[in-house]
Amino acid sequence: MNGYGGSMNVSGRIHVYTHVSENPMQALLKMKATAWIVTSPASRIRTAVVLTLFALLCMAATATAQDRTPEPDTLRYDLAEIEIQAARDTETEASAPFSVSVKTRTIGEQGSNPAFSFDQVAAGIPGLWVNDRQNYALGERVSIRGMGWRTAFGVRGIYVLLDDVPLTVPDGQTVMDILDPAMVRQIEVVRGPSSFFWGNAGGGTLFLSTRPASFDTSLRTRIYGGAFGTYSAQIQGTHREGPRGYHLNASWLQRDGYRDHSQHQVFRMTGHMNWDLPSGRGLQLSGAFVDAPDTRHPGSLSATDLQDNRRQAAALFENASAGKAWRQGQLGLTLRSDNAIRSWQATVYGTARSLHNPLPFADIEVDRLMAGTRFTVNGSYLFLRLGIGLDGAIQSDDRRNFGYTSDFERGARTIDQQETVLTGAISGRLATDFQRFNISTGMRVDAIRFENEDRLLAGGEDRSGSRSFTAVSPSVGLSLKTRPGLLYASFGTSFETPTTTELVNRPDMTGGFNPDIDPERATGLEAGLRGGWTPFRLRYEIALFRMNVRDQLISYRTEQGGDRDFYRNAGKTRHDGLEISLRWQPLLWVEVAAGYNLSRFTFRESVSGGGAATFESGNSLPGIPGHRFVSSVALTPGCYRIALSSEVLSSYYADNANTASNPGFEVFHLNMGHDGIAVMEHVRLAPFLTVNNLTNARYNSSVSINANFGRYYEPAPGRALYAGFRLDL
Secondary structure, three states: OOOOOOOOOOOOEEEEEOOOOOOHHHHHHOOEEEEEOOOOHHHHHHHHHHHHHHHHHHHHHHHHHOOOOOOOOOOOOOOOOOEOHHHOOOOEOOOOOOOEEEEEOOHHHHHHOOOOOOHHHHOOOOOEEEEOOOOOOOOOEEEEOOEOOOOOOOEOOEEEEEOOEEOEOOOOOEOOOOOOHHHOOEEEEEEOOOHHHHOEOOOEEEEEEOOOOOOOOEEEEEEEEEOOOEEEEEEEEEEEEOOEEEEEEEEEEEEOOOOOOOOEEEEEEEEEEEEEEOOOEEEEEEEEEEEEEEEEOOOOEOHHHHHHHOOOOOHHHHHOOOEEEEEEEEEEEEEEEEOOOEEEEEEEEEEEEEEEEEEOOEEEEEEEEEEEEEEEEEEEEOOEEEEEEEEEEEEEEEEEEEEEOOOOOEEEEEEEEEEEEEEEEEEEEEEEOOOOEEEEEEEEEEEEEEEEEEOOOHHHOOOOEEEEEEEEEEEEEEEEEOOOOEEEEEEEEEEEOOOHHHHHOOOOOOOOOOOOOOOEEEEEEEEEEEEEEHHHOEEEEEEEEEEEEEOOEEEEOOOOOOOOOEEEEOOOEEEEEEEEEEEEEEEOOEEEEEEEEEEEEEEOOOEOOOHHHOEOOOOEOOOOOOEEEEEEEEEOOOOEEEEEEEEEEOOEEOOOOOOOEEOOEEEEEEEEEEOOEEEEOOEEEEEEEEEEOOOOOOOEEEEOOOOHHHOOEEEOOOOEEEEEEEEEO
């Protein structure tokens, strides 16, 4: 089985009863699921159709299973021994004492899914939720177990790496727009407080790889187009020459967008060189580049705007020609050495980025340079596994903000400063290496320094300054290999500093860093089970968790600041949740994926401050639904591939005060493709067709949290058709 397929989210309550008898298939057939869907009658009918399809697949599998001879015992543990790179250790799915998921996409999946947004490739990973905001100037909002809920743009609270190079810069900010989701081959997700592994992130780690499964010589092109002026072209080549392998992937995407003032153009490229050296060593060079010359920002809408015209842009954003133009390049060089006793890895990397970002409240320019290095060594002695890590990085941002004249022409400079972030860390890990029961402990110490050089000197006042933060992040995990699977329990801690953007957004509208906000810190406890049932190609995972966050960074807006987000440390939050995921292959050509996420994320202290900065203890965190049920069915008879997925979720709040909410929704997607038709010698044509929002549902895929004037809503498109083909040469 490869990947999780699509996703289906369900609102309401799910009760699942299971009984394991002497016959495993009988036990599976006795599984009973009942759901109360807090939606319309039509919604219940469509949900019933999906559940009925699932039942029919069960019966088909039963008929086929009569020809099999099940193993005499009940469950057998069978998980992959692939090393989890996101854990910076020799951990695998079969041994890691924490919540981790790995999703691998086949060539067929990569070739037949348009995947112009990250949610289309990450769908179905438990605990991970990606909001497609239909706004490339902001990017998707990504959250793990609720961490990342407050971000106004980009990604917060999650440490993200692309091909060994961090997309998360030292201040904790992550911008993923260099990534073409269609190029992603593998996704690793570590869920929960995991600052021990990488440092400045509260919710977990996202490790993305675009490297090919092999460097065998091949050449592929892919072209598709469709709704809302969408056009994309991609070329991918791989070649091996002795011990060296090369890979290059380039793509162009152009979209007019569903809404007014939402055009987007972007060119992306990734490249790799892999060199196998003697004595178990290897050298790897990875690079990525993006050039997006024109991306428009339509803003969010009020409920009245939605009723009037859900495709319109917010007038203020259109009048200000809000949008973004950016260019970024990055390189990473990694040297690895592996042997039976000790392994080590050393990486150096660098990133350069330029950004022009006109917004209604300011015209912003930022030039960024970032460089870093890390070193990890892992070894074993008797029954112990040991690891040591060293990290260092520097971020330098040249920031210039300009005001506007009355007709939105660029005016005088309001901010002109050089922002520098320096970070260093040392970590150590000690774990046992017994056959069944193991203990893993770790400790990391981080030091981060923010410096600001004020070059504007407005009013003759120098607002230069600095902020320094330190953090100690311990962790401990227990694991027990049993016949049903790997039982584990873990305790972890994390910290999350304000980013330079959050520090520079001062409520008094002056330059320099906000001296009144500090890092938020979290502790988390989780317990889970993951395993496999080999005779029936079944994989499952269950995780129960609680996280407590103190000094929570809360966003709010002021009348003077308009659509600019300001931040304050305001109270505590609690994140309680349950994650269940299932992957099952009843037949060789049928794969079913399902999952349920229960989220109870609440404020634990009342806060006063006016507007969005006022809320009561017990209020729900905005932007996160309480119930999500994910499901998909993929059929691959012969050379064909048919995948039906759906996403259904409960309503959720759009502001801290819980006065406005986004209605729950359900949406279906259909993808069909062919593995390839021979059109001439050594040339195969693989066509595909995708229909998003199959039932033409009206819904909002995301919200702008705590927005002014009730402009919370970010509407999603109706039914959309995309078609294309892949050529394999």
